[in-house]
Amino acid sequence: MNPVKALEKHGQAIWLDFLARGFIAKGDLKKLIETDGVKGVTSNPSIFEKAIGASDEYDGAIGEALKKGDRSVGDLYETLAVEDIQNAADVLRPVYDKLEHRDGFVSLEVSPYLAIDTKGTLAEAERLWRAVNRENLMIKVPATREGLPAIKQLVSKGISVNVTLLFSQKVYVQVAEAYIAGLEALIASGGDPAHVASVASFFISRIDSAVDAALDDKIAKANDPSEKERLEELKGKVAIANAKLAYQDYKRLFSGDRWAKLEACGAKPQRLLWASTGTKNKAYSDVMYIEELIGQNTVNTVPPATLDAFRDHGEPRNSLEKDLDEARAVIKGLASTGVSLDAITDKLVTEGVQLFADAFDKLLGAVAFKRETVLAGRVGKQTLSLPGELANSVKQHTEAWRSAGKIRKIWSRDESVWTDHDEGKWLGWLHAPSVAKTKLTEYQDFAKWVKSQGFTDAVVLGMGGSSLGPEVIAETFPQQDGFPKLHVLDSTDPAQVRALEASVKLASTLFIVSSKSGGTTEPNVMKAYFFARVTEAIGADQAGRHFVAVTDPGSSMEKVATEQKFAKIFHGDPTIGGRYSVLSPFGLVPAAAAGIDLAKLLDSALAMVRSCGTDVPPQQNPAVQLGLVMGCAGLEGRDKVTITSSKAIADFGAWAEQLIAESTGKEGKGLIPIDGEPLADPSAYGNDRLFIDLRTEAETDAAHEAKLAALEAAGHPVVRIVLKSTEAIGQEFFRFELATAVAGAVLGINPFDQPDVESAKIKTRELTAAFEKSGALPAETPALSTAEADLYTDAGNAAALRKAGADGTVASWLKAHLSRVSAGDYVALLAYIERNAAHIEALQDIRLKVRDHRKVATCAEFGPRFLHSTGQAYKGGPDSGVFLQITADDAADLPVPGQSASFGVIKAAQARGDFDVLTERGRRALRVHLKGDLGAGLKSLGTAIKQALE
The missing domain is CATH 3.40.50.10490 (Glucose-6-phosphate isomerase like protein; domain 1)
Known part of the structure; x- marks a missing residue:
């Protein structure tokens, strides 16, 4: 008789430790059931990884699944796995029915990432049970400390469980107790245990591999030949001895009065299953772990190669209860050597969880690659x-x-990825695209309302993240038919405010006031100005309908918007910082107002979210x-x-x-x-x-x-x-948000705070408060004053520059300042002037001269806009910046309604506050205040810098 088939006579069931789509579809599994009497199938991440990643037999299924809509890598894998498990279960269903539900099972593993998460294990196990929807399914749960209560609860709900990663006799007793307690709870709640089954999967070869390695270490150190021989005799015997003794525990646990009561209700004992029975040591027989562990009411799950080997030359015999005294002597002998079997089995559980997690990473990586290939662009x-x-x-x-599973940690808001401070409170942006998708109708209704009002222009009044995201949208997408042209104002420069006002029709303009806290200076003064101007244009009773607010719930901006009867108030998510907010209302409200197709934008962004999700390993x-x-x-x-x-x-x-x-x-x-x-x-x-x-x-x-x-x-x-x-572009917003958070973790900082932005704001408030009291900003003394410009810096910088050759000319100060630029530095031009094409060109000309002469990186920024962005790095980042701040007299100032400080005064206070913080931090900084015509002044500055570089 076929040796595999003959195992039936000895009460042992053979399960196959292998699963693949083609293997089922071509009838290979059915053939093994018929010829070898195979009675079950087990799967694990490594098996699925080889099946999916090493062949093209799943490519068609992945393509078909994605035709119905994009999905996450985890969902895609689960779709494939569930279908395979269902198909295998259907092939084994006749076995299940014939043996009256005592065999014919297929096992599917709960994610190994959940091995130390009881609640997560329970939730996923129940979900997989429902998804597969087959009576002859077993859910695989590891025998970790956290897995034990999950086993009990799952059984109590009528779910069959394959307990995996079991090495220790002591833990096995706990596993069996959990199963029995689960059955008792099921019966007490009126459930029927007849359809519940379980196996306790004892891993075999891994124990010998670990024990043999420990014994080899002792053999190498032993001097006594007889001691070496004694140690050598123990090799290859511990795993089998351990299993035989565990079987004796099984017989004890599933007998007696307690078990008899359960059995009378239809309960079935939890069989011991021998797993990892492929021989790893070539010195041992390749069928050793089958031949030595044959006994009644047990299971041996084997890989195809071991099955073939046993069919070829295996010898079936009742072996499990033979030589028990020898088994006890082996375990005792091992203890006498100082090798702790408990320590080894504990370590094997930890390593087993990691190995399964590693395999799951490879599996998900393979699915991610296939998904990317199918999506193709x-x-x-x-x-x-x-x-x-x-x-x-x-x-x-x-x-x-x-x-370390750091991607999963990020998605679970684990602050330990960064500085373990409060980073977890600022990760709402991870889910912003999916949240926005649920609110798509709200955005679309807003877009219809904007279109119905006949607005010709829409202006975002905001700073930093509230303005730069909308600016990308305004600059990237053309004006949509029937919708207003989108503009962004993020400056307190009087000329820039006037230029914006001149470019729109106030009577047909919608203003979007964006401020998370509601207390940011710039959007507040811009709102005050334009609300007054709109009131003048169309009347106080109509002005409010030309304004909408985007702000966090309960902010001061919300209160103002309510009082002034804004047309709409959109709430931001308090767990999303401004610079991460573009895929939240702060970016999507302006986009909707401009008639951008948000459905397409969000679908595109969500494709990137899925490509970067918790289930996509770092490499992919x-x-x-x-x-x-x-x-x-x-x-x-x-x-x-x-x-x-x-x-x-x-x-x-x-x-x-x-x-x-x-x-x-x-x-x-x-x-x-x-x-x-x-x-x-x-x-x-x-x-x-x-x-x-x-x-x-x-x-x-x-x-x-x-x-x-x-x-x-x-x-x-x-x-x-x-x-x-x-x-x-929506994809890139998310790609760069997550990438920046990851970079912050690598650098060891909190990527969600901005301490040095706040310091500049404090300085600005102090200066404007002084203006409110005296009607003027505090006096300051220039280091050099000429007809064309005044130069300012602190005492330390001034002394260093004079030592470097600064004298009575602007050019000498610039030459001294730029002489401080070294390899690895960068030069930043910080211009508090109107941001327009001519001025951008002037700064570009200067920065490129510096780059080409000094071979260093350059930045060209406009204030106060950059204060809410790069200003943080300039003050708090590495001390490698050389800063040239550029200010100028305003040709014409502009009052702020309700305030004594004008736009020009506020801008000047911001520039001075910014510069003061730079110098307080010891930065190499020089301020050039241009006098007279600004265009001529910038040209002269460019000439002076060119001379300074020569």
């Missing part, structure tokens, strides 16, 4: 070109993140990979993150700049984002750069590509991101 492609040292660092961090997770590159580059001194964007998405860099700078630049650490600096030849750069290039698929620029290629060839790290279209 729906998720923006990201490629990394990294020099060797950085590539190795990223690889090491990737593995560290994987083994695009945002995590980008974040690890950014963080590792920062640790290696490549902290100047240079962002270039193609024309269609050119404004994206300004948003990313504030996200990266404000999130990472603190505690003397951080990344300095460089936006708007066009690419040059490799010779223009030091070794402190990381380049991130974004473009849309439709845009090609051969010259730009050639420069990127040259940078790669020169050993600079380059990240390329290609968007399918401009509508995919």
